[in-house]
Amino acid sequence: MPLPTHILPTTVVGSYPQPEWLVDRAMLSKSVPRTRMHAMWRLPAEHLEQAQDDATIVAIRDxxxxGIDIVTDGEIRRESYSNRFATALEGIDADNPAMITARTGNTQxxxxxxxxxxxxxxxVELRDMEFLRRNTDRAAKITLPGxxxxxxxxxxxxxKDDEELAMVFAQAVNAEALDLQKAGADVxxxxxxxxxxxxxxxxRYAVKAINRALKGITVPTVVHLCFGYAAVVPGSNKPAGYSFLAELDDTIADQISIEAAQPKLxxxxxxxxxSKKIxxxxxxxxxxxxxxxxxxMDRIRNGLKYVAADRLIPAPDCGMKYMPRATAFGKLKAMCEAAANLRAEIG
Incomplete structure (x- = not known):
């Protein structure tokens, strides 16, 4: 489907709240799983795919x-933004995990x-994209772990080192992204x-790995970075600036997605x-x-002081999966109304 042509098109970062009848949200709330968390799903395997399909339609309709212009599938089928893709690759042992220090620095x-x-x-995500494409006439975005x-x-x-590993992951992400593009991904x-x-x-190598992952992709591409889910990393623990941001201007991605509201960036x-849309x-x-x-509206106006209206895309700070659904919907509605008001104001 065509991307919106108006200024300030709205989108989401990726995830939307999964219903309580589908996942154990209390279990989910304790972590951002890297290995599989099969116990999180409330339905037996034979009914799970149909239930995930139904919940995905609910997320798309919300x-x-x-009023979201560029929708996703809500990442309803995922336990976390990254683990579904990462653990589906050959050469990965997710059943006998290792322990590393978490991103927050204080837990294993x-x-x-x-x-x-x-x-x-x-x-891995091809069916997800095909399902999303069949179930919306809006522009559709799909996300992959970087x-x-x-x-x-x-x-x-x-x-031999993490750089070699990152470049191999980049090849896998690229192969997936090319298939998702063929399946109708607009972003x-x-x-x-x-x-x-x-x-x-x-x-040392993030820009090189990102560019390898996006090689040959002709639809608009985004790199998203944030300080962590608000449910897991409270605002008081978030810095007021990014230690790696300007470097992303050297990527071939068209857009950079940043968390700005909670950390008051x-x-x-x-x-x-x-050179990027924001x-x-x-x-x-x-x-x-x-x-x-x-x-x-004030937050969008603040962005417009630094970025032209045709380069700014309003979005939530991060994925919304840890929020109550009514809150997530209300926040998205307020954002879409704010963007519409500013469109009318700018003319």
Whole structure:
């Protein structure tokens, strides 16, 4: 479907709340799983795919009703933004995990082990994209975990170093992205939150890995980075700036997606990304209240001080999966009304 041509098109970062009848949200709330968390699903395997399909339609319709211009499938079939793709690759042992220090720095997290050559033998998200394409007439985006982030979320027991691992993951992501493009994706997004968690390593090879992952993709592409889900990383623990951001201007991605509302980011940093469109986080997912339309308009206006209206895409700060659904819907509706008001104002 064609991408919207109006200024300030709205989108989501990726995930939308999964219903309580589908997942054990209390179990989900405790972590962002890297290995599989089969116990999270409330339905037996023989009914799970149909239930996920039904919940995906609910998520798509919520986004459409809220007024979102570029929708996703809500990542309803995923336990986390990254683990479904990462654990589906050959060479990955997710059943006998290693333990690494979590991104927040104070807990140990089970992660897959890389025990052999990493290969993508078959598509992982292709059916998800085909289902999304059949069930919306809006522009459709699908997300993939970025290769740098995947290399940081696994224990490398096979490749000579993390850079070699990241480049192999990039090849797998690229093969998947090419299939998703053929299936009708209007936008493809890589989630790369770990570039700011380990900026020294990121400076060495993150841009190279991202560019390899996006090779040959002709639809608009996005790189998303954030400080972590509000439900897992409270605002008080979030820095006021990114340690790895200007470097992303060197990627071949068309858009950079950043969390800005909750950490109250100084948007002067956007000047470092002059070649990109900016997906600007204007919904604070750490705030349990639904923002007023005026509050969101002010956040978008703040972005417009640094980025032209035809380069700005309002979005939530991050994925919305950990929020109550009514809150997520209300926040999206406020954002879409704010964008519509500003469109009329700008003319």
């Amino acid at each position: 986004m459409e009703r809220a 997290t089970p992660v897959p082990r890389v025990v052999g050559p990493v290969k993508r033998r078959q598509p 290769p740098f982030t995947m290399s940081q979320q696994a224990k490398n027991e096979f490749y 493809i997004q890589l989630d790369e939150p770990w570039v700011r968690n380990n900026p020294e390593l990121a400076r 100084d948007l002067g940093v956007l000047k470092d990304l002059s 997906m600007l986080g204007v919904l604070d997912l750490g705030d349990p209240n639904i923002e007023s339309v005026e509050t969101v």
